[in-house]
Amino acid sequence: MKLRRLTIREMRLDLKHPFETSFARVTDQRFLLLEARVDDVTGWAECVADWSPGYSPETVRTAGHVIRDFLWPLAADATYGHPDEVLPSFARVRGHNMAKAAIEMACWDAWARMQEAPLSAVLGGERDRILSGVSIGIQDTVEDLLEKIGMELDRGYRRIKIKIKPGWDLDVVRRVRERFPEAPLMVDANSAYSLDDIPLFQELDQFGLTMIEQPLAHDDMWDHRALQARIRTPICLDESVHSRGDARRAIAMGACRIINIKAGRVGGLSSARDISRLAEEAGVPVWCGGMLESGVGRAHNIHLSTLSGFTMPGDVSASERYFVEEIIEPPVIVDGDGGITPPTGPGFGFALRHDVIRRHTLDSLTLKAPG
Numbered sequence: 001m002k003l004r005r006l007t008i009r010e011m012r013l014d015l016k017h018p019f020e021t022s023f024a025r026v027t028d029q030r031f032l033l034l035e036a037r038v039d040d041v042t043g044w045a046e047c048v049a050d051w052s053p054g055y056s057p058e059t060v061r062t063a064g065h066v067i068r069d070f071l072w073p074l075a076a077d078a079t080y081g082h083p084d085e086v087l088p089s090f091a092r093v094r095g096h097n098m099a100k101a102a103i104e105m106a107c108w109d110a111w112a113r114m115q116e117a118p119l120s121a122v123l124g125g126e127r128d129r130i131l132s133g134v135s136i137g138i139q140d141t142v143e144d145l146l147e148k149i150g151m152e153l154d155r156g157y158r159r160i161k162i163k164i165k166p167g168w169d170l171d172v173v174r175r176v177r178e179r180f181p182e183a184p185l186m187v188d189a190n191s192a193y194s195l196d197d198i199p200l201f202q203e204l205d206q207f208g209l210t211m212i213e214q215p216l217a218h219d220d221m222w223d224h225r226a227l228q229a230r231i232r233t234p235i236c237l238d239e240s241v242h243s244r245g246d247a248r249r250a251i252a253m254g255a256c257r258i259i260n261i262k263a264g265r266v267g268g269l270s271s272a273r274d275i276s277r278l279a280e281e282a283g284v285p286v287w288c289g290g291m292l293e294s295g296v297g298r299a300h301n302i303h304l305s306t307l308s309g310f311t312m313p314g315d316v317s318a319s320e321r322y323f324v325e326e327i328i329e330p331p332v333i334v335d336g337d338g339g340i341t342p343p344t345g346p347g348f349g350f351a352l353r354h355d356v357i358r359r360h361t362l363d364s365l366t367l368k369a370p371g
């Protein structure tokens with residue numbers, strides 16, 4: 001495989017509803033959309049770096065800079081026999097996993113199209129239906145949250161995740177549990193707490209949460225280990241895991257019992273697949289996280305979720321929950337039982353709505369391989 005051309009579009013899509021976490025409140029989503037010409041096939045991917053460095057140090061602009069000035073020259077120079085070779089070819093660039101993943105995932109899509117196979121099949125996926133949960137941001141009032149949860153459960157979602165932060169935690173969870181005693185419920189703190197909060201997490205134990213996602217610092221596995229030793233509820237790591245090595249260490253030291261896998265955070269689909277296999281062998285369940293992706297990133301997530309290690313419902317919900325306008329068609333649909341059926345066409349299996357893409361493109365750059 002030779003990368004011949006890469007178009008990087010800086011996009012802005014309006015969200016239907018603001019999304020609030022412990023680190024930010026967003027009303028629109030800025031991201032890079034990559035269109036890669038690989039041999040004579042086109043592959044697409046989305047870079048999940050946010051506009052601001054609240055979730056990860058990467059941003060839309062750092063990713064654009066790193067792709068253009070450092071990754072593209074390496075990729076354009078390489079001849080790949082398989083998409084597994086893309087991430088290693090970037091070894092001399094430290095970090096910037098989301099930038100790396102965007103090119104890698106476009107190569108995976110192109111690779112699948114070359115085989116005339118769905119992305120799930122070339123990744124080694126086995127499921128023909130995946131289970132979907134929802135992530136519900138911090139709301140203005142607990143009443144608003146209870147109403148949203150009721151709506152999502154009625155739509156069939158298999159797991160409710162609510163965002164927490166200091167001041168929006170114990171009492172909120174208590175009221176959600178009172179209203180929905182049986183719902184599969186979890187919380188995501190996006191690193192808003194410290195070991196001083198152990199008593200709070202011990203109190204959360206009584207609510208039968210399926211897990212607590214990333215309670216402590218984004219770069220600290222050791223403290224997660226200390227917390228996990230003091231609470232019954234499983235800890236799920238998100239921000240802390242950037243590679244298969246991180247996953248191996250986290251499992252070995254007991255820093256988590258579940259892992260949220262986001263291909264962007266770990267440098268692409270090969271790394272995501274490898275982490276899922278390592279976790280499966282260790283008996284640690286994984287699920288596919290989300291970054292408020294447009295349809296392109298969402299499609300990649302659906303195919304990744306078909307791998308056998310992904311035994312828990314992911315944050316891979318329906319297109320209609322997110323954007324005023326979707327850039328793929330048909331939209332991602334969740335059936336009444338919280339399931340998504342992965343498309344069976346070649347590559348990620350959705351069509352691009354080029355008119356919508358054009359209208360929401362703020363800036364665009366095309367890079368061409370020499371020769």
Ligand code: OSB
Pocket residue numbers: 055134135188190238289290291292293315316317
């Ligand atoms: O921590 O999982 C997270 C969104 C943006 C950044 C980080 C996270 C999230 C979500 C939303 O929880 C998941 C989704 O529905 O895409």
Ligand code: MG
Pocket residue numbers: 188190213214238239260289
């Ligand atoms: Mg998270």
